[in-house]
Amino acid sequence: xxxxxxxxxxxxxxxxxxxxxGVNLNIYExxxxxxxxxxxxxxxxxxxxxxxxxxxxxxxxxxxxQCIDNVPPYKREINTVFQRYAxxxxxxxxxxxxxxxxxxxTGEDIISQKVNRMLSLVNLEGYGKxxxxxxxxxxxxxxxxARALVNEPNVLLLDEPLGALDLKxxxxxxxxxxxxxxxxxxxFIYVTHDQEEALTMSDKIVVMNAGSIExxxxxxxxxxxxxxxxxxxxxxxxxxxxxxxxQDYRVRFDDKTYECADFGFRPDEPVDVLIRPEDxxxxxxxxxxxxxxxxxxxxxxxxxxxxxxxRTGTSKTVKMNVVAQHDIVNREAGEKISxxxxxxxxxxxxxxxxxxxxxxxxxxxxxxxxxxxxxxLTHVSHNIENRPGIYLITFGTEKKxxxxxxxxxxxxxxxxxxxxxxxxxxxxxxxxxxxIMESMAISTDLKTWASAEAWNLQDDSPVEITDVKFxxxxxxxxxxxxxxxxxxxxxxxxxxxxxxxxxxxxxGLSFGPDDIHVMHKEVADA
Amino acid sequence: MKSFFRMSYxxxxxxxxxxxAPMFMILxxxxxxxxxxxxTFTFTLDNFARFFSDPDxxxxxxxxxxxALFTTIFCLLIGYPAALLIANLSxxxxxxxxxxxxxxxxxxxxxxxxxxxxxxLSTDFGSEFKVFIGMVxxxxxxxxxxxxxxxxxxxxxxxxxxxxxxxxxxxxxxxVTLPLSVPGIISGITLVFLxxxxxxxxxxxxxxxxxxxxGNLIEIYFQxxxxxxxxxxxxxxxxxxxxxxxxxxxxxxxxAQED
Numbered sequence: 001x002x003x004x005x006x007x008x009x010x011x012x013x014x015x016x017x018x019x020x021x022g023v024n025l026n027i028y029e030x031x032x033x034x035x036x037x038x039x040x041x042x043x044x045x046x047x048x049x050x051x052x053x054x055x056x057x058x059x060x061x062x063x064x065x066q067c068i069d070n071v072p073p074y075k076r077e078i079n080t081v082f083q084r085y086a087x088x089x090x091x092x093x094x095x096x097x098x099x100x101x102x103x104x105x106t107g108e109d110i111i112s113q114k115v116n117r118m119l120s121l122v123n124l125e126g127y128g129k130x131x132x133x134x135x136x137x138x139x140x141x142x143x144x145x146a147r148a149l150v151n152e153p154n155v156l157l158l159d160e161p162l163g164a165l166d167l168k169x170x171x172x173x174x175x176x177x178x179x180x181x182x183x184x185x186x187x188f189i190y191v192t193h194d195q196e197e198a199l200t201m202s203d204k205i206v207v208m209n210a211g212s213i214e215x216x217x218x219x220x221x222x223x224x225x226x227x228x229x230x231x232x233x234x235x236x237x238x239x240x241x242x243x244x245x246x247q248d249y250r251v252r253f254d255d256k257t258y259e260c261a262d263f264g265f266r267p268d269e270p271v272d273v274l275i276r277p278e279d280x281x282x283x284x285x286x287x288x289x290x291x292x293x294x295x296x297x298x299x300x301x302x303x304x305x306x307x308x309x310x311r312t313g314t315s316k317t318v319k320m321n322v323v324a325q326h327d328i329v330n331r332e333a334g335e336k337i338s339x340x341x342x343x344x345x346x347x348x349x350x351x352x353x354x355x356x357x358x359x360x361x362x363x364x365x366x367x368x369x370x371x372x373x374x375x376x377l378t379h380v381s382h383n384i385e386n387r388p389g390i391y392l393i394t395f396g397t398e399k400k401x402x403x404x405x406x407x408x409x410x411x412x413x414x415x416x417x418x419x420x421x422x423x424x425x426x427x428x429x430x431x432x433x434x435x436i437m438e439s440m441a442i443s444t445d446l447k448t449w450a451s452a453e454a455w456n457l458q459d460d461s462p463v464e465i466t467d468v469k470f471x472x473x474x475x476x477x478x479x480x481x482x483x484x485x486x487x488x489x490x491x492x493x494x495x496x497x498x499x500x501x502x503x504x505x506x507x508g509l510s511f512g513p514d515d516i517h518v519m520h521k522e523v524a525d526a
Numbered sequence: 527m528k529s530f531f532r533m534s535y536x537x538x539x540x541x542x543x544x545x546x547a548p549m550f551m552i553l554x555x556x557x558x559x560x561x562x563x564x565x566t567f568t569f570t571l572d573n574f575a576r577f578f579s580d581p582d583x584x585x586x587x588x589x590x591x592x593x594a595l596f597t598t599i600f601c602l603l604i605g606y607p608a609a610l611l612i613a614n615l616s617x618x619x620x621x622x623x624x625x626x627x628x629x630x631x632x633x634x635x636x637x638x639x640x641x642x643x644x645x646x647l648s649t650d651f652g653s654e655f656k657v658f659i660g661m662v663x664x665x666x667x668x669x670x671x672x673x674x675x676x677x678x679x680x681x682x683x684x685x686x687x688x689x690x691x692x693x694x695x696x697x698x699x700x701x702v703t704l705p706l707s708v709p710g711i712i713s714g715i716t717l718v719f720l721x722x723x724x725x726x727x728x729x730x731x732x733x734x735x736x737x738x739x740x741g742n743l744i745e746i747y748f749q750x751x752x753x754x755x756x757x758x759x760x761x762x763x764x765x766x767x768x769x770x771x772x773x774x775x776x777x778x779x780x781x782a783q784e785d
Contacts, residue, residue, distance in 0.1 A: 080690045
């Protein structure tokens, strides 16, 4: 195939912001090329530079061996199908299509011949006299395509042309466009953010991200051999996990080493490992390469989409002591006061420099008068020391209504999980049945009451606690001691299968070396 | 829908009392003889016969039509490029220019015309030319604003599409901008021609005592002669001419749309 278009190091800035960071791309004759990427990745900008509607700040565009940087758009042998069609509302279908031919002063008989041929190419025979504003979206789209193609350009640019159509029509037009491209046999450059559209129609896909090209390849290459996690995530459903390339054909992830088909990495290079959801086979637990529990099932028509947890997260279990509170009554002053016993982490005493106000809130200390109005606590006295042990703390009001509770100072008990690189901590706590019954979001409140926290052992960044396990009913809670387990997210895989499963099922997952695809880590953008 | 309709009742009443009824009275006066009372009407077409049989009246009518036509054409010729220029400015500059354009409209027309009288007094221009200058000055903003609105409404992608299809700037203008601004041109023409053909203040103040247009004629018969019947007949003739003119431009607009 002959090279038709060459972008050489195209740089474009808008208001100082770099939209294209030096793009190099070759496009050949008769190719259906798709520029694919999220909005703002620069794909439309690149198209507009080729159309001549924008000027690049650096770089050159070569068209058919000639530099076209200084050629105005109306002299380029390129036509465009615009996002919103941009049909001329004052012209009917026939005249819209004839527009380019009339500009070139083509004879009336040739115009009529060519326009009618175009009308039949886009399946709009007999629509010539129609008003374009009265056509449906799909029909307007066809007119826009015919209006561009009638000029017999070498290249047709299509800027998200199907964006405004509904799903069914979009699918129909995808097939239609592919057919038209094959029939007229010219280069189509198609811009879209829809990965499915790109896979369906293209000979070649150019995946773009933030002004650069991430990968160029056939739909099959892009899907099966994505260059990095960005491309893998953008095209199709994916499971991407951190791994290490032990040696050629051996990759280690999730604490196990697996055979794979990839090679050519540095020894022990950290990599991203991709397994597509449809590449898993769901088997009996003992037959699986991995075992796990089905967390959720979504029916997708042809298949089910399962989330399978193969590894639970890092967890910490604490005791919740439920004690009914006894208010202390000061009849003379007409006041009542109450507070809970509480646990405190000796590290927090040092590091957080805890104030009286902190103790009031941990103990949930409060006072109120006969008419149920809150009274402020004016003094707090305690003998707490920065040593594990049991201490006393007294809260009181101005009128000497006082309550004394126990403070358990404990050594921090972190669970450190070096394998997953996560630390988690939580403290036992005292609570009243009322507080539990009144809770609107029990899991969140339990985390607060137990001061549950998880963090990354390397950089101390917080890690979300996704799981709070308990076995009581908040509505009917009784006094007593309960276990609460806090856990971080485990490893979950998205799995596509045609067999039915239910949440809670134990399953095995199996896959072969070819189902694993190893990718270099994305280099962080400078 | 029904309640919306009910909300329009006061407006319908307003129109009936202040627009339909007076028009009906003009019609009544125009086809009757003077000296009517509420019970006896003497119907006649003499008023119209009188107008059309007097060459002086016909000349005044033709003068009015001619000067209104020239004013409209001239407003269009300088108004269109001005509107196009403004529409291509930045948003802020556009707002600024439109404000400057409408600024003179905040000043009473009498005052402006009076100012022109002072300016034109020392010149040797003929009465008709002086009136023409006054009319262009007064009515030009209407033309510019109407055309600007039509051009500003155009989807800029249409021009991009025209370039894409091989049209240079000039051809794109001729093939896209101009035909799509026809509605603006039509309403601009209407808004200039109508007041121009019936104006009586401008010809009175700028044309000198002997320069009479049809608006002045009506004024004379109502105010000075007190012949309301003949005045009404002239009003009716002018109204019919205006309706005819509007019908013709509408027709023109529609055929332009179908092209």
